Amino acid sequence: MNRKAECGCGRLKVVVAGDPQMSYACHCDFCQKSTGSIAAFGAVYREEDFISFEGEASVFSEFRNWPDAKKHFCPVCGTTVHWVNPEAFPGMRMVSIGCFADPEFPGPAVQVQTKYRHSWCGDFTGAAVSKEFS
Ligand SMILES: [Zn+2]
Numbered sequence: 001m002n003r004k005a006e007c008g009c010g011r012l013k014v015v016v017a018g019d020p021q022m023s024y025a026c027h028c029d030f031c032q033k034s035t036g037s038i039a040a041f042g043a044v045y046r047e048e049d050f051i052s053f054e055g056e057a058s059v060f061s062e063f064r065n066w067p068d069a070k071k072h073f074c075p076v077c078g079t080t081v082h083w084v085n086p087e088a089f090p091g092m093r094m095v096s097i098g099c100f101a102d103p104e105f106p107g108p109a110v111q112v113q114t115k116y117r118h119s120w121c122g123d124f125t126g127a128a129v130s131k132e133f134s
């Protein structure tokens with residue numbers, strides 16, 4: 001099963017094959033600020049599972065603590081659609097789960113950086129709380 005993820009204006013798209021290897025919710029303050037949300041949701045795919053890339057991405061790499069990470073975002077609407085973080089996830093590329101806009105998309109398997117979690121944000125169904133990256 002192939003799935004399409006795209007930015008808010010539809011100019012930047014990726015198509016991936018199958019389910020992600022894993023997925024996560026990160027509550028850290030960097031993810032909160034860079035997404036403007038209270039957590040970032042990433043689906044982790046192998047690079048070889050990407051079927052196509054469409055549209056021109058801008059890239060930012062001011063990832064705290066991860067000098068080789070690169071977020072690919074739409075220069076028109078600003079949505080981050082996919083990114084790499086080769087130190088943390090070698091050979092993998094992450095896709096913003098929200099960009100699938102698919103209510104049936106598998107939820108995050110793990111929650112990290114929960115010390116930053118908002119007091120009113122509960123556990124996500126089925127997502128273990130990481131002890132290693134709390
Ligand atoms: Zn866009």
Ligand SMILES: [Zn+2]
Pocket residue numbers: 026027028029030031032040113
């Ligand atoms: Zn984070």
